[in-house]
Amino acid sequence: MEFITYEVEGAVGVITINRPKALNALNSQVLEEIDKTLDSVDLETVRCLILTGAGDKSFVAGADIGEMSTLTKAEGEAFGKKGNDVFRKLETFPIPVIAAINGFALGGGCEISMSCDIRICSENAVFGQPEVGLGITPGFGGTQRLPRIIGVGKAKEMIYGGRNIKADEAYRIGLVNNVYPLEELMPAAKKLASTIAANAPIAVRACKKAINEGLDVDMDAAIVVEEKLFGSCFETEDQKAGMGNFLEKDKEKKLKVVPFQNK
């Protein structure tokens, strides 16, 4: 890997996009390396991922404008599909992914963060979909995920206007869950990831699937999605131990609802 580093600390995996010369912009190689990194995650042991950018200035400054500048219509479509496929893999990845946004999150940078389950950012973060200023539309899911996250009107304002917003506004409109001083961002991301990783993994995965798949269908179908996933948790070690500990009123054991299987 040239542009991605992947480190595991306990049950938390940290993926870092590391292309400082281009403020971590996403070219084809970076996209391919993210894809391969996701394939390499050991889902038996890792229970939560963090995605961040290297350095203290940029999370991801977008898709690579140099690479896109000479594309034909067909190549442009194929490049969009390449990004969309990787981002969809991230979005549907079995375990939660936290985006720790440490600076610019523009175009494809904002878009990759929206493929993650939870976004937190540093005070210097800047978000935006500036594509119309480059003569293109957002192409890695921005036109679809931004309105779903912040609402249609606000998303249209951001996308049509190509106006960037700072961390405080991103927080106010619900694009990020929390804002931290830069040096506190990764500790906060790791704390959140560890909290998630300490919960019953089968249940956490089922919650992610239920929320994601339920949002794609109408309510009648959505509650069936939930019923199936709710049911799938029963008879697991996690469920037996988790409920058993509660019923035994054993506080010591209760604290041990941690090292359960990932199966």
Ligand code: CAA
């Ligand atoms: N693609 C390629 N290179 C990029 C880049 C990008 N998206 N963003 C920054 N870079 C490069 C710059 O070209 C520059 O390289 P050189 O040193 O070789 O000239 C280097 O990163 C540093 O950038 P700047 O000198 O511009 O740094 P700055 O601090 O003055 O400005 C910035 C920072 C505001 C983020 C500015 O770099 C910028 O506006 N970048 C482009 C942001 C953008 O438009 N992103 C959307 C891309 S389109 C897209 O993503 C489409 C899609 O949906 C799939």
